[in-house]
Amino acid sequence: MTQLNDRIFGVLMLVLAVAYGWGATQFPVPFGGSEAVGPETFPKVLAVVLALSSLYLMFKPDPDNAWPKGRIILELVIAVLVLVAYTLLLQPLGFIPSTLLAVGTLCWRMGAAPVRAYVTGAVAGVVVYLLFTYALNLALPLGVLSVLEGS
Structure with missing residues (x-):
């Protein structure tokens, strides 16, 4: 079955x-x-x-x-909720802050220390943003960071 x-x-x-x-x-x-x-x-x-x-x-x-049973189901539900929140926050917050929060939270839920988890999220957000923006020439939403772009 x-x-x-x-x-x-x-x-x-x-x-x-x-x-x-x-x-x-x-x-x-x-x-x-x-x-x-x-x-x-x-x-x-x-x-x-x-x-x-x-x-x-x-x-x-x-x-x-x-x-999966018990705690694993709970962790899977949390992961899905984090990813749904990520998609909802991507446009208003921007790619880098949304990625920082999503990757950081998922790393933390997988057992990383909170500071390391969110540093990983920040590095991932910046690296992927730079890769898409400058290497692939594809625009990602800046969201709240668009204020800095105008300066």
């Missing part, structure tokens, strides 16, 4: 991957139109990875996958 759970989950994730990939193709073409890397590139890569992972689950399910 547990293998059937993996297969059903794999089918659902494959449907999500196809929908997500199709959604990425609906982004407007950037000005100039001939860029190799555009705003749809990262979502397309994620869709491919999700599709391949889904196929793996469907054709090679785990023979002994037990459902």
Whole structure:
């Protein structure tokens, strides 16, 4: 029965991957139109990875996958709530502060000391922001930090 759970989950994730990939193709073409890397590139890569992972689950399910119990369920619920809050705060707060809070909280929940967890979140936010902004030339929301941009 547990293998059937993996297969059903794999089918659902494959449907999500196809929908997500199709959604990425609906982004407007950037000005100039001939860029190799555009705003749809990262979502397309994620869709491919999700599709391949889904196929793996469907054709090679785990023979002994037990459902988590007790505290593990609580931690999973907290992780989902943190990720939902991250998506809701991304635009108003901006990428760096939202990432600091999300990554820091998730690291802390996984056992890191709070100061180290939130320093990791801050470093991750800044590094990924710089990578996307300067290496990939893709804009991420600045949110409250946009005040600093105007100075």
